[in-house]
Amino acid sequence: xxxxxHVKLFKNGRNQALRIPREYELPGNEAVIRKEGTRxxxxxxxxRSLLKVxxxxxxxxxxxxxxxxxxxxxxxxxx
Numbered sequence: 001x002x003x004x005x006h007v008k009l010f011k012n013g014r015n016q017a018l019r020i021p022r023e024y025e026l027p028g029n030e031a032v033i034r035k036e037g038t039r040x041x042x043x044x045x046x047x048r049s050l051l052k053v054x055x056x057x058x059x060x061x062x063x064x065x066x067x068x069x070x071x072x073x074x075x076x077x078x079x
Contacts, residue, residue: 007018020026030045
């Protein structure tokens with residue numbers, strides 16, 4: 001794959017745009033663009049799946065505190 005390619009800039013309404021060549025095509029339909037000096041950096045948006053988030057969680061400790069200690073006893077309610 002080439003690491004450099006010249007492209008033409010054009011106007012799309014009030015925005016400047018360029019066509020991204022097929023070999024540089026980004027996945028998905030969203031991207032993030034930022035400017036670093038005179039460079040524009042375009043990166044695809046990384047959507048994290050819920051399964052990946054859950055897989056990254058560490059197990060909870062088994063020694064849960066007694067949250068009911070010090071509370072008054074519950075009253076029986078008749079309906």
